[in-house]
Amino acid sequence: MNDCGISKLDLKRRNRMQILKVVREQGPISRVDISAILGITRAAVTIITNEMIDQHILQEVGEEPVNPNAEVRKGRRKILLDINETYKFAIGIYVDEKEISIGLTTLNAAALDKKSITHKADMTPEALAELLGTTLEKMLQNSCLTYENLLGIGVGIMPSAFEMMGGSTTDTGCPTFPVLQKALEDSTRLPVYINSAVTEFAMAGVHYGDLHAKAENQVFLYWDSGSYRAIPVSGNAPILPAGSDDAFVEHICVNPAGARLEGYPKGSVRAELSAAAVAEKIRPVFSEEQTPTLYAALEGDLSRLTPASLLAAAETDTALQPVADETIKQFCVMLHTLYCLYFAEHINLYGFGFTPEHLEQIRKAAAEFAGKDFAQAIILCPIGERYHFLSGCTYLIQTGFYQRGGLCS
Known part of the structure; x- marks a missing residue:
């Protein structure tokens, strides 16, 4: 007997997984439409979905709504299925x-x-x-x-x-x-x-x-101890293999005429946008007299600088405005590179401490740099503290x- 190939359990799990994926992204949806999307026979879809209904994983949620502008069809309207979110x-x-x-x-x-x-x-x-x-x-x-x-x-x-x-x-x-x-x-x-x-x-x-969130490409960009890390995601799975270096984003060039740092290209994110790099740009004006808001927020310690603290202080500390403007522009260059590199529908920011007002400030600069579609793709991580x-x-x-x-x- 040949034991090679996919087992019946694996095949069953695969078919059920595909059906759940379609219902999750397209639902409420009929069995006929599931069959058309997956290329599985209507009979097979009916058998699988009926079993999942008996297990309370799926549920029938009524007939397909009537479209007054569509052609009148004979016969019974489609019965729609949806995921039972209280199954477990x-x-x-x-x-x-x-x-x-x-x-x-x-x-x-x-x-x-x-x-x-x-x-x-x-x-x-x-x-x-x-x-x-x-x-x-x-x-x-x-x-x-x-x-x-x-x-x-x-x-x-x-x-x-x-x-x-x-x-x-x-x-x-x-x-x-x-x-x-x-x-x-x-x-x-x-x-x-x-x-x-x-x-x-x-x-x-x-x-x-969102129970019916459609799969999309996105880049999860996060702030970690003064540096940037990124995880590109397709649907719900990381694009890069396990163990990949999520600090690759720091090698992106944001200023061709910028600073050099060993192991990085000229004008890299690491050399221009890291907390240490931005702190060096601020240091000549950093004082209780010239930058009172930032000085108080950091308790006089520039090593505590974060992107959010810079943007917040720049609203009142005029001496910080040139550095803040330059940082936002370079930040947008980094985001746009990730946006294009991974065909991202969203750039998801986490750990930066940005407020909705900071996001709008970044989006405004992003729109000027690469248009409104790119600007609206920049969001803050929806999971709060x-x-x-x-x-x-x-x-x-x-x-x-x-x-x-x-x-x-």
Whole structure:
């Protein structure tokens, strides 16, 4: 007997995954339209979707609305299907060097409960598992749910907390947390999915709370200890392979006549836009007399400079305006390069501390540089600080539900 090829279970999971993907992006949608999009026979789609309805993964939500301008058709109108977002619920955990964030959501990443706990960089995997146990019991009681209603646990850990959580790196560059994984599985008996919180924020996508978000290319750009890092994403999956250097963005040239730095091209992001580089441009005027707002915000320490603090202070410190204007222009050059390089529909900014007013300031400069379409593609990460746990929830939902075709067991 030939054991090569795809197994029946893998084929079933693949077909269900494709159907869930179409419903997620196009729904509510009929079986006939699913068949046309996927190129699967109507009979096969009916068998699969009926099984998923019996399992409460999908639900019928009524007939197709009547279009008064369309040609009148004979026969019964199409029955539309949609994802049952309360089929299962997700637990998300976010961990950094100061805070633990735990939350409970639906499959639509709609938050039902949340809790934040501060710590002194002394959290251990075992202590986190114990903390989750007591927190989870209360959350389930508050929402009248049980462990059987849960899809699993998604955990996002910031790089600054990798060592604290016993993290290591595989040969392919992926982070792994065996001690934490075992502690959480032993205490909850639930599937556990752990990854870098930064990667999870990127995979969460632009429309993390939109059940029918269409897949798109985007670049997740984040600020990390004074430098820039980027994760290009297609749909919900990173474009670059695991372990790729996310600091490649710092090699982008933003000023051909700019400064040189060993290992980087002339006028690179690293040489022109890093916190250290911008601080050197500010240093000649940095004083309590000439830049009082920035001086007070940084407590006289330029090493604490961030893009947001520069833009905020430049509103009143006129001596900073030339540097702020130059920084914004070069920032737009960097964003436009990423926008073109990855055919991005959005550039998603995280960790910069920008306010909506700062975003509009950046967009104005971007529109002057490369047009309104590019300017509107620049957005702030929609996951706010109080909802960091959503990174874990969306990662769990993507990997533990959609990529498994809803086969959670």
